[in-house]
Amino acid sequence: MSLDAEFERVSMPLENPFTISRGTQTAAENVVVRVTDEAGMTGVGGAAPSSHYGETADTVEAVMPDLLDAVERVGDPHALHAIESELRAVVEGNPAARCAVSIAVHDLAAKRLGVPLHRLWGLDPSDAPKTSFTIGLDDTDRVREKAADAVEAGHSVLKIKLGTVRDRELVDAVREAAPDARLRVDANEAWTPKEAVRKAEWLADRDVEFVEQPVPAENPEGLRYVYERSELPVAADESCVTAADVPAIADRCDIANLKLMKTGGLLEARRAIAAARAHGLEVMCGCMVESNASIAAAAQLAPLLDYADLDGSLLLAEDPYAGINLSDGEIRLAEQDRAGTGARPAEE
Incomplete structure (x- = not known):
C-alpha cells in the first residue's frame, strides 16, 4: 500500500472582525492537507494554528513536508496509532500541523471503510x-x-x-x-x-x-x-x-x-x-x-x-x-x- 500527501495554505476572510481580550482577527490562515491512497481516494484535514500556542501558518508549512514524509513511510491509513506516534517522533511541537495530518488520515481510513467517522x-x-x-x-x-x-x-x-x-x-x-x-x-x-x-x-x-x-x-x-x-x-x-x-x-x-x-x-x-x-x-x-x-x-x-x-x-x-x-x-x-x-x- 502507498500513500501520497500534499498541502496548501488557504487565507479566508472573516464575516466580521473577531476580537477577544488578546486581539483582533480579520482573516484565518489555515493549511489544508490531502492524503491519497493508491486507488485515488483522498482524506482531507486542516490546520488552524494559533500564535498563542507558538504556531503560525508559516511554522505549519515549514514542518509539513517532514510530517507528510512520515505518513508516506507508514503507508497504511488504517495504522492510525502508528502514524500519530511517527508524527510526534518527527515533530514534537506544532500540534495544529500534526492535527491536520491526523484528521486527513482518519478521514481517509473511514472513507475506505465507507462509513462516517463517528x-x-x-x-x-x-x-x-x-x-x-x-x-x-x-x-x-x-x-x-x-x-x-x-x-x-x-x-x-x-x-x-x-x-x-x-x-x-x-x-x-x-x-x-x-x-x-x-x-x-x-x-x-x-x-x-x-x-x-x-x-x-x-x-x-x-x-x-x-x-x-x-x-x-x-x-x-x-x-x-x-x-x-x-x-x-x-x-x-x-x-x-x-x-x-x-x-x-x-x-x-x-x-x-x-x-x-x-x-x-x-x-x-x-x-x-x-x-x-x-x-x-x-x-x-x-x-x-x-x-x-x-x-x-x-x-x-x-x-x-x-x-x-x-x-x-x-x-x-x-x-x-x-x-x-x-x-x-x-x-x-x-x-x-x-x-x-x-x-x-x-x-x-
Whole structure:
C-alpha cells in the first residue's frame, strides 16, 4: 500500500472582525492537507494554528513536508496509532500541523471503510449537543446586533467574549437581544481571581451557564481560587492543552475544554476526553477560526461531549470546504451522507 500527501495554505476572510481580550482577527490562515491512497481516494484535514500556542501558518508549512514524509513511510491509513506516534517522533511541537495530518488520515481510513467517522467510533449522532455561536468583543450596539442576528439565524446557545471594563454592559446587551438563549462567557484569561469571583455573581443573576478560562493559565492557584468560590461552573481552556494536563486541572474546574488544534490529533483528543471523564469533569470541544476541513472532524466527536463550541467555520465570509451542517447550532451528524469526516470542497 502507498500513500501520497500534499498541502496548501488557504487565507479566508472573516464575516466580521473577531476580537477577544488578546486581539483582533480579520482573516484565518489555515493549511489544508490531502492524503491519497493508491486507488485515488483522498482524506482531507486542516490546520488552524494559533500564535498563542507558538504556531503560525508559516511554522505549519515549514514542518509539513517532514510530517507528510512520515505518513508516506507508514503507508497504511488504517495504522492510525502508528502514524500519530511517527508524527510526534518527527515533530514534537506544532500540534495544529500534526492535527491536520491526523484528521486527513482518519478521514481517509473511514472513507475506505465507507462509513462516517463517528460511526467508525461507534458513536450515536443523536447524543450530539448543540454548538454555541460566539459573539466577539465589539462596541455595545454592535454586540447587540450580532446577538440578534445569531438568534434570527436559529442559534439558541451564545458564547460572549469578555475581558473589558464593559463586561456587564456587553452581557446585558446580549441578554436584551437574546432573552431566551443559553449564555456562556469566555474571558480568555483576562481577569484576576477576585475579579472573576465578583463577576460570576452578577453573571449568575443573568442566567449565564458557565465561565470559561477566567484567569491566566500561568496562575493555576488563581483558577482554584475561582473554582472554589464562583457561583458559576468554571471551564478550563488555555489551562488544558493535552490529556496530560487533565489531572492538574481536575480540582480547579468543572469542565475541560479541548481543541483539536491544541491536542495535536484525533487520538489525543479522545484520550483527553477519556481523562476528563475519569477525573469527573464535564467535557467541551472548542475550536479556532477554522475551515470545515477541520471543523467537520471536531463535529465527529460531538456525541462524546457535554458542550460544543464548534462555530469556527461559521465566522468565515467564505470557506473553500463544506462539512457538517451547523448553520443554526444543531450538529446534524445523523444527516451526514458521506463517509469520513464529511469535509469536501465547497464546489462539490
